[in-house]
Every structure is written in C-alpha cells, then in structure tokens.
Amino acid sequence: MTTAVLFDNVSRYFGAVRAVDRVNLKIAEGEFFAMLGPSGSGKTTCLRLMAGFEQPTGGHIEIFGETAEGVPPYRRSVNTVFQDYALFPHLSILENVAYGLMVKGIGREERRKAAEDALAMVKLPGYGTRRPGQLSGGQRQRVALARALVNKPKVLLLDEPLGALDLKLREQMQEELKSLQRSLGITFVFVTHDQGEALSMADRVAVFNEGRIQQLGSPEEVYNRPKTRFVADFVGSSNVLSADLCRKLGLKASFASLRPEAVAIAPPSDGALSLSGTVASQSFLGATNRVVIDVEGARIAVASPAARGVPPIGSPVTLSFAPSDLHPMEDA
Amino acid sequence: MRSEKANRAPLGLKIAAAVGLAFMHLPILLIFLYAFTTEEKSYQFPPPGLTTQWFAVAWDRPDVWAALTLSVKVAAIATAAALVLGTLCAAAVSQTRFFGRETVSLLVILPIALPGIITGIALRSAFSMADIPFSFWTIVLGHATFCIVVVYNNAVARFRRISGSLIEASMDLGADGFQTFRYVILPNIGTALLAGGMLAFALSFDEVIVTTFTAGQQSTLPIWMLEELIRPRQRPVTNVVAMVVVIVTFLPILGAYYLTRDGDQIAGAGK
Amino acid sequence: MTIVAESIILPERRSTAGRLSDFFWRHPHVLLAILLGPPLLWLGLVYLGSLFALLLQSFFSIDEFSGLINYEFTLATYRQLLTDANLDIILRTVTMAALVTLVSAVIAFPIAYYAARYARGKWKALFYLAVMLPLWSSYLVKVYAWKLILAKEGILTWFFEKLNLLWLLDAWLALPLVGGNSLSVSYTGTFIVFVYVWMPFMILPIQAALERVPQNLIEASSDLGGTPAQTFRYVLFPLALPGIVAGSIFTFSLTLGDYIIPQIVGSSRLFIGQAVYAQQGTAGNIPLAAAFTVVPIVIMGAYLWMAKRMGAFDAL
Numbered sequence: 001m002t003t004a005v006l007f008d009n010v011s012r013y014f015g016a017v018r019a020v021d022r023v024n025l026k027i028a029e030g031e032f033f034a035m036l037g038p039s040g041s042g043k044t045t046c047l048r049l050m051a052g053f054e055q056p057t058g059g060h061i062e063i064f065g066e067t068a069e070g071v072p073p074y075r076r077s078v079n080t081v082f083q084d085y086a087l088f089p090h091l092s093i094l095e096n097v098a099y100g101l102m103v104k105g106i107g108r109e110e111r112r113k114a115a116e117d118a119l120a121m122v123k124l125p126g127y128g129t130r131r132p133g134q135l136s137g138g139q140r141q142r143v144a145l146a147r148a149l150v151n152k153p154k155v156l157l158l159d160e161p162l163g164a165l166d167l168k169l170r171e172q173m174q175e176e177l178k179s180l181q182r183s184l185g186i187t188f189v190f191v192t193h194d195q196g197e198a199l200s201m202a203d204r205v206a207v208f209n210e211g212r213i214q215q216l217g218s219p220e221e222v223y224n225r226p227k228t229r230f231v232a233d234f235v236g237s238s239n240v241l242s243a244d245l246c247r248k249l250g251l252k253a254s255f256a257s258l259r260p261e262a263v264a265i266a267p268p269s270d271g272a273l274s275l276s277g278t279v280a281s282q283s284f285l286g287a288t289n290r291v292v293i294d295v296e297g298a299r300i301a302v303a304s305p306a307a308r309g310v311p312p313i314g315s316p317v318t319l320s321f322a323p324s325d326l327h328p329m330e331d332a
Numbered sequence: 333m334r335s336e337k338a339n340r341a342p343l344g345l346k347i348a349a350a351v352g353l354a355f356m357h358l359p360i361l362l363i364f365l366y367a368f369t370t371e372e373k374s375y376q377f378p379p380p381g382l383t384t385q386w387f388a389v390a391w392d393r394p395d396v397w398a399a400l401t402l403s404v405k406v407a408a409i410a411t412a413a414a415l416v417l418g419t420l421c422a423a424a425v426s427q428t429r430f431f432g433r434e435t436v437s438l439l440v441i442l443p444i445a446l447p448g449i450i451t452g453i454a455l456r457s458a459f460s461m462a463d464i465p466f467s468f469w470t471i472v473l474g475h476a477t478f479c480i481v482v483v484y485n486n487a488v489a490r491f492r493r494i495s496g497s498l499i500e501a502s503m504d505l506g507a508d509g510f511q512t513f514r515y516v517i518l519p520n521i522g523t524a525l526l527a528g529g530m531l532a533f534a535l536s537f538d539e540v541i542v543t544t545f546t547a548g549q550q551s552t553l554p555i556w557m558l559e560e561l562i563r564p565r566q567r568p569v570t571n572v573v574a575m576v577v578v579i580v581t582f583l584p585i586l587g588a589y590y591l592t593r594d595g596d597q598i599a600g601a602g603k
Numbered sequence: 604m605t606i607v608a609e610s611i612i613l614p615e616r617r618s619t620a621g622r623l624s625d626f627f628w629r630h631p632h633v634l635l636a637i638l639l640g641p642p643l644l645w646l647g648l649v650y651l652g653s654l655f656a657l658l659l660q661s662f663f664s665i666d667e668f669s670g671l672i673n674y675e676f677t678l679a680t681y682r683q684l685l686t687d688a689n690l691d692i693i694l695r696t697v698t699m700a701a702l703v704t705l706v707s708a709v710i711a712f713p714i715a716y717y718a719a720r721y722a723r724g725k726w727k728a729l730f731y732l733a734v735m736l737p738l739w740s741s742y743l744v745k746v747y748a749w750k751l752i753l754a755k756e757g758i759l760t761w762f763f764e765k766l767n768l769l770w771l772l773d774a775w776l777a778l779p780l781v782g783g784n785s786l787s788v789s790y791t792g793t794f795i796v797f798v799y800v801w802m803p804f805m806i807l808p809i810q811a812a813l814e815r816v817p818q819n820l821i822e823a824s825s826d827l828g829g830t831p832a833q834t835f836r837y838v839l840f841p842l843a844l845p846g847i848v849a850g851s852i853f854t855f856s857l858t859l860g861d862y863i864i865p866q867i868v869g870s871s872r873l874f875i876g877q878a879v880y881a882q883q884g885t886a887g888n889i890p891l892a893a894a895f896t897v898v899p900i901v902i903m904g905a906y907l908w909m910a911k912r913m914g915a916f917d918a919l
Contacts (some may be wrong), residue, residue, distance in 0.1 A: 053500055064611040072628040074501040074511075075613040086501035100505035102514065125602045151505065153610050341833075348713035350717040356737040356803060359748035362758065366751055375754040377664070377761045423642075424638035428631065439646050445852070446903065449861015449876045449895045450650065450654070453883055458653035459662065462690040475648050478641065506613075508624035509634075531739070538741045542862065558745045561750065561867050574744045581892045589732060 002029040003065065004155055004187040005050055010059035011211075012045050019045040021211035023261070027189060027204075029064075032181050034190045034198035035156055037208030043191045046208070049298070050189060051080050064154055074103075080149035080157040084164070085140045086132050087132035092313050093143055095130030100151040118146035129135075136263060138169045145177075149184070158190045162197065174201055195235045208230050224245065224259065224329045232257040239263075239300045240275075241326070249273050253328030260303040262325035265291065272320045275300070279313050294317060342396030360578060367575040386568040396573060403593040406468070406552060407536035410475035412449055414532045417476070418483025419525060426491035427499070437488075438449065452545030459546070476538060479532035484587040486528030486592065502521045525530040527591040530584035538581055553577065658900075661893035670887055680890040684898075689878070693898055696875040699790075700858040703797045704851045710798070711805035711850065712843075718806075719813035738803035746867055749796045753787040753868060783870055793869035800864065801857045805850035812846025815838070848910045855906060859899045873900060 005027040011021040020042045027033045035043040049061060050055040060067040062080060087096050094115050095102075101111035121127055122142035132140060141161060148156055161177075161266035162170045178201055181188045192198050198205050199219040206216045207230075215227040225319070226232035232240050238257040241249075246256050268274035277295035277326045291309050300319065304310065311317055341349075369379035369385065380573055392394055421440055443451050454473050464470065494517070501513040541556035547555060553573070560570040615625060627634040663672050664679045683689070718730040725854025737745075752758050763772045776782040776789060783789030816839065824834040875880070875898060881891035 051500075051504055053503075067610050071612050072508070072625060073500070074506045074508050074624075075615070077611045077613060080501070082494060082497045082501055084497055085334060086495065087495035088501070089517060099502070099515070101509070103502075103505065103511045112713065147505065154900070229504045289527075318365040345713055345717055345721075349717035350713040352710050353733055355799070357733070357758045359752060359799065360737060360740060360753060363744060374756050375751045376756045377751075377758040407657055417645055420638045421642040424635055424642075428635050428638075430635055431617065439651070440642070443650060445856060445907070447856055447876065447899050448881055449860045449862055450657075450900065453879060453896060453917070454650075454653040454657040457657050457889055458649075458884070462654060473649065477646070480646065486700065504760075506619055510620045510624055510625050534739055535835050538743070541861075542745055543912050545698060554741070554743050557747065558863065561747055563783070568746070573740075574747050577744050582736060585735055586732070589735065 001249065003027070004029045004031065004064060005189065006047075006060075006062040006065075007046070008060040008062075010046075010049065010061055012049060012054055012156070013043075014068050016209060018211045020056075021210075023213055025206060025213060025216060027187060029187055030185050032188045032190065032201060032203045032207075034192060034202035034205045035208060035234070036192055036195060036198040036205050041208035042211040043206075043208040045160055045188065045211075047080075047191050050155065051078055051157055052076050071077060077151075078155045078157060079151050079153035080159065081141075081144045081148050081161045083159045085132075085144040087140055087143055087147070090134055091127060091132075092118060093124075093130050093132065093135070096132065096143060096290070097128075099147065099151055114150055115146075119143075120148060121124070121149070123176075128278065129146045132196055137164050137171070138154040141165065141173065145180075149180075149186075153191060155187045155188065158188060160191055162192075162194075170197075175183055175200065181287045186190045199235070202235045202287045207235060209234070226257050226329060228330050229255055237301060240294070240329075241300075243297070243300055245275070245298055246328075249275075249326065250324065255329045257327045257329055258300070258325060260290070260301045261288075261317050263300065263321045265293075265304055265308070265311070266320050268317050268320035271323070273323055273326065274318055274320045276316065277316045279311055282310050293317060295319070344601045346510050348426075355370070363571070365580060366571040368477040369568070369571065374566070386452035386572045390569045390572040390576075393569060395556065396553075396569065399551050399553045400467070402550055403537055406471050406475055407533045409472050410479050410536045411529050411532045413472070413476040413482045415525060415529050418528065418532075419487050419521075421480070421490055422484050422487035426488050440481050440484050440538040444481050446542035448539075449545075450541040455542070456545040466550075468545065468550065471543060471544045471550070471552065474542045475539035476540065478539070479536055482535055483525065483528035483534045486524045486588075487521060490524035490592075494520050502565075523591040530588040532593075534584045536583045538577070657893050657896065659893075661897055663890045663891055665888045665896065672889060682893045683891055684894045689895075692873050692875060692878050696859060697902065699794065699797065699874065700855045702794065703801060703858045704854045706794075706798050707802040707805045707854045708809075708847050708851065708897050710802055711809055712847075715806045715809035715846075716813060719810045721823070728736070732801055740805075742800060743863075745800050746796060746864055749792075749799060749868060750787060753792050753795070755785045755787070787868050788870055790870060796864050796868045797858050801854040803856070804853035805847070808849035809843055809846040812843045812849070816842045824842065828898045845913055848913050852903075852906065852910055856899070856903050859902065871875050 002020055002143050003026050005025070006273055007025045009019060010023045011018065023042070023046060035046055037043045043313045049056055050063070050068075052068065052075075053072060056069060063076065069074065075228060076147050087093075089097065091099065094112065097115035097118050098111040102112060106114075116125070116128060119127060122145050124139060124142050124146070127135070127139070127143075133142070135143065141164075145161075158177075162173050165173060174197065177188070190198070190202065202219060203220050204217065205219055207214045207222060209230045215222055215231045222231060222235055226235060226238055232238040236259070238259055240260055241255045241256045246253055249256075260329070275293075275295050277293040277300070280292045281300060282291045282293040284306070285303075287306055289306055291306075291310055293300045293302060302319065348540070354562065365379065366375070366383060368382045369376075370381035370383045371379055390596075413544060418440075418593055421436065422431075425436055452474065455477075459466065459470055498516055498520070499512055502516045504510075507515060538554060539552075540558055543555055544558070551559070557570065558565060615621070660672070661680055662676050662678070664677045667807070707791045714730075714734070718727065722730045739871060754760075760769070760772070761805070773788075775791065776785065781789060781791045783791075786792040786795075820838055820842075821834060824838045825831070829837065853903050860876050862874065862880045865874045865877055865886055879892045879895045882888045882895060884894075
C-alpha cells in the first residue's frame, strides 16, 4: 500500500504558539482520512502544511514519497476545497472550474470540456455561465469541489467543507462526498470539528488537541475505546470514571471510559460489573432516555431504551455493564 | 419589524440636515451664476445682466491654457507615481505581516495629516539645501507625496475585501505568483486602483498649498487662481475658470464613486 | 512513462517568471522588501528627510546683520517664538481651529445622522455624493465663492437688504474683534470660510461611527423608558464621539496650517500658516519659520495621541 501523505515528527510554531507539535501520521493512498478536533487544535494547520500554505518549523513531510518542504503550493498535485469555498468572484462558474487548467496552459476548448464534465459530476450541469454570487451555499460548495477535482489531484484536501451548510444539505453532501471518493479513488483528507461527520465518513480518524494527535484509528476504535480523557470527552459523550471508581471496580488505570449505551439500569448478570447510585436527572431523547445517575458524587450518564421506562428522580438504582466496555485511559 | 414611525426622521433633523447640505452646495452654485455675469469690476449681486462672452475671452487666453496644461501634466505624472507607490505599499501592508506595519500606514497618512504648509516648506527647504532648482519635477514630487495616500486608502480597502483564501486558492490550483497577480489580484483591485487614480488626479489638479512652495516661476491653474484671488485683475475670466475647475474635478469624483459604490466607499478622509 | 510525469510534485518552471515566482515564494522577505522599498524610500527618505531637515533648522538661528543662517545649535529661535506677538498668533490660530471644529461638528452631525439612520437606497447614494462633491471640489474655488458672497456688493449684503436686516449686519460688524469694515475683512468672514471649507471632512467619520450603532440599541434605550433626548445623550452621542473626534482631526489640523483663507478673507492679523509663510518668504528667516511649524506638529501630535486613546482611528 502506497503512503499518500507522511508526517514525520512535524511541528509548526507561530512564535511561542505550538500550532502543530511533533505530529506523526501516515495516510494511505485512496483513504478517506479525517482530522477531528476543536478549533485551534492544529488540524487545519496540518492541512495547510499538506497544501503548502505553511512550512513546517521542524520534521519532514512526504507526499507520495517525495519531500514536500520547500515546494510551493502551485507545484503540488494536491488541491484544496476551502472552508469559505474561495470562488473567484470576478470569474464565471466555468472559468472558476477551468482556472487550474488555464494556468497550466491547457487549450481553451479542452479545458471548457473538462470543466463542463466536472460540473456535471457534481450535479451542476449548465451552471457554467453564472457567477459565484448567484449560487446558493450548497451549489458553491459543489463548484469548489469541481474546481479542485478537475485538476485530477493525487490528494484532495477539504477544510470544514460542510461547515456552512444546514443540517439536511450537510447529510446529503456527506453521502455524495463519500460515493465520489469511492468512485474516483482519490485520497481525501478532511478537516472537521464535527465528530459525527468524521465518524460517519472517514476510514480513519485522527483526533487533535493542542497541536498533537490524541488518537488515530478507525471510527469504531476512536468511539468505543478512547485512549485519552480528551478523546472520550470530545468524541461523543463517554462517561469518564475517576480513579476512585476505577479502584472500586478493580481497575488499575487512573481513568476509564464507559459509553452511556453500554450501561443498563438493571442488577448485574454473571460476570458483569455493577455500581449503585440514585437517579439525578432524566431527559427524553426520542429512541432513548438519557438518565444521569449520581454514584458517590460522580455522575454517570446512561442511554436507556425509551421503552424501558425510567425510575423517578431520587430513587436508588443499580447499574450494570460488561467489563469489556470499561476502557482504561491515559491521563491526558 | 420596525414601525413606520421609527423610520421617519423628526422634522427638526430634516431641516438641520437640509440647511447643512444647502450651506455646502449654494456657494458652489453661485460660481456658475457668476460665470455669466456682465459685471466686470465688482462682485455685484444680483448680476446686472447675463452673457456668455467671457467663455470666449477665457478660451483665447494663453496664460490660462498654459496653466491648465501644466496642471494636467503634473496631475497625470503625479497620479502615475502615486498609483505605483500606493499600490505597492497597500499590497505589502495588507498581504503580509511584518514588524512595523502600523508605522508604515502612519507614514503614508502623514503628508495629509500634517498641515499642507509643513509638507510644502519642508520640501522647499530640502530642495534649496540640496541645490535642486525648482522645476516641473519639483511640483510633481510634492504632489505625488500626498497623492500616494489616496491610492493607498482605496487599494487597502479593496485588498481587505479580497479574502486571503482567494490568493491561496489560486496558488493551490497551480498558479504561480505572477499568474495569481495577473488573473486574481489585478481583476479584483482594478476598479479600486482606477478610482484611487481618479481621486489622486483631482487632488493634484486642485492642490495649491504645497505647490506654492515647490513651484518656481511656473504656475499651475490653482496658482493662477490664487494670484487672481489676491490681486483680482481678470474677474470675469476667473469666474469662468472657477466654473470649469468645478466641472473638471466633479468628473473624476463621480467616476470614482461609480467604480467603488458596491462595498467600499471612496476614502473621502484621504483628501 | 517518465518518472517526472507521474510525480506528485510538478517540475520547476523553466520560464523566468516561474523561477522568480519560486524564488519569491521561498524568500517572502525579498518580495516584501521589493514591495515596500520604493514607497518607503520615497516617503521615508524624501518626505521624512525633508521634515527632519526642517525641524533641525529650528535649532539654528539667523544672523541679524547678514541675514544668513548661523549653523550652530541654539534655542534662541524658540525664545523668539515665545515672544508675546508670536504667542498671540499661536493662541489666535488654536482658538480659531477649536471654534471651527466645534461648529463643524454641530453642522455636520444632523447631516451624518440623517444619512446614517434614515437615508435608504437611492437617497443614501445621493446623500453620499452630496457630501463627497463639495468635499472634493476645488479648495480655491470654494474660497473664491465666499469672496463673491462676502463682498460688500455681494449676495449676503443684498440678502440682508431685502429682509430689511441691514442694521443687524452693521451692528455685528461694529462689534470689536469679530467685526470689521466688511465681512470679507473680518474674523467672522475668516471663520465662516474655514467652517465651509473644512466642515465636510467631519461628516463621513461621524456617519461611519453612527452606522456602526446597531438599531436595536436605540430600541433598547426607548424600551427601557429613555426619551429620544435621553437616548441621544446617553447612547447615541457617546457612541458617535469617536467619529466626531476622528473628523475633528481633519478640521483642526487643516485650520491650524491654512495660510490662504486668512490671507484672502480676513483681517490683517496673522495666523500660524501666514507667519510661517512670511518668515520663510519675505523675512527669509527659515529657522523661525521651522520653529513655527513645530507648533502645529506638537499640537497635532498631542491631539492624535488623545484621539488614538479614544479609539477614534477605527472611525476613520
């Protein structure tokens, strides 16, 4: 398997700020890779390092085995879909899409045809004569996608591409991006702060915090077995069990994560672990009820099937869960 | 959901605004009237009669033509210099981060923030210290110095509107620095530069304070007018020239306005 | 199939532009130097250099007998600047500049307020042009227009005559200080022309400041029981103040340095600008002229520093 993007101990400092701090990662060719994290976590800077807008302060970057440091963005076969789309306001849609081909000196007729094909691919055939200002946010997003893909990049970088869209459109675009990526086979590197988006679309996810990768793995791994407290908090809504509770459950780690849906309000069956506490609050979420149990001062959330009913607030309950659902974490 | 009432201005405000605007415009309109008066020796109002004969008289005056030609030449060259320098400066300040950016913008504004007489006398004494004789070029040098800011203000305002990612997008799509300038930056700042250039032209065409210090024996149109103001000799011709000057300066202002009306305003404070 | 064609990194461009482009990309400081060099050379060397040379001269003195400049460091010129006659000039100019600024603000505010709050669409554009055109039209023509208006035989006298108010004009002209033989040779005349010429510079900054006041602040104030007058006093005016200060930088500075208006319309008593002009020209006393220019520079320096502290530069 070819490595599309390689980061070897890459850092990028802005003065005293360590935007990216000794990051190592390997993105395989054809992979749909997500970089997930809160704003300021370094994920966008990593993307910009791949595009060539930033140069690393330290470390080494390779794109398809070639050294990328010192190579300007216009000489990289890597294209970007910008967060604000960055469509050229003075050019028509067709001219926007054909821009990359034009500056490479490709003939007028050839690039017109390629641009029209690209527009058809993103389901905007016949929009070529319009101006960016005349399109909706979703349409602009597709144009930005077509403008990048028409260059047949080896790696496509997407910077929060769905951030500005409303929920419905976002879900639709998620589907389309995924199928587009599968049919083209291009490596997609995708930056987002939306954990649902990252988990549902990506083959692998890197969770960033404070310039470092906290965890890198498949969506299932990151979701079910968060390696650090930060990942447990940021990806979904895992319960974080304190050292006291861990000790009580016979666990050596100082912290452990426990998914709300792995916990049942029921007496423990064979081999299950259990804790007891009182119901602190409850809210109806549709398919499930979110019940918060007070266990010796710690709060543990439980996703309980709505059909099961909920004990009243203040009543004592017993919680049970399988030992395999309890994941020890590093203290970070 | 604002009510109709909240949208209507109080009568007092309307009157105050109308009186203020009238105060600004009536004196200029009066110039137009005086260009047609038959009275030669005084500023008598109302004019005893109306005539167009002074236009013909002014047309035949070689000194007026010489002053006009000089003014146009100076303004054209000063504008060209200001366009180059102002644009370079605006590009540097808005497209890059460097230590002392604030100082540079202050430096650009200084020639108009300080009273014109200071700029004038400073240049004059520098010329005499350096033994540079007064000439066409000393006038141009002075004018370009304060015209830079007009171009700069317009260009900076437009640069600010080009989102940084447009330039990155262009580079990302394979355009090198020169291609990005040619295909993205220039089309986006073009009208702002044109507007800035027009305003710089108007500013230079009209300038008198600095010019009195940097011109030798030559007189630009404003200098010609200033002499007429101090020692009126040709009242009717001066009236006609004043009217022509008003019209000539209005055109670039209107042009600049139409070029920049969507979005940034002309940097009026730049005069 | 060559390796280059398959490469993810496109080959370096052979053309000069391509190579230069790569060079600038790798050395952004060189590009910055090329961009900043010419304007900095022009403004920093030619302009600031001249300014410094001028200021330096204020520390020299003039030899009273030969009329030549004595190039030795001395504060004598500043001592000369601080004589009563010269202090009089400075005081007169600063008072005039302050009054012009104050009255300009009063006239400009309603125009700016109307343009910012009530003018919409086409009217707004019209308002904008109505402010821009007088602001940008020729300085000398504007002064000339007032010479026509203020002349004894001019429109203003005619107007007062028609209204049978000539006695009022005469009574005003009979007053000490502000009066004179006619309006065109009185301080009143100088003042009116100053206000006329510099007032437009006040409007746009105030308008910009007012436009940044969200409508719902006004609504919140009246919702909380504020009368329109109270809303103006406690909400609108404080928020517009940076705009007024920004505008006053122009009216104040421009009045401070003007030497043409008081020369054409006014009494024979000098303003700073005229003093500078006279000292460097007829008197040939460049050191004293230079010392005189220090006055507006110092005043404007202090003014700008204050304005900056009030956040007025954001309204420019």
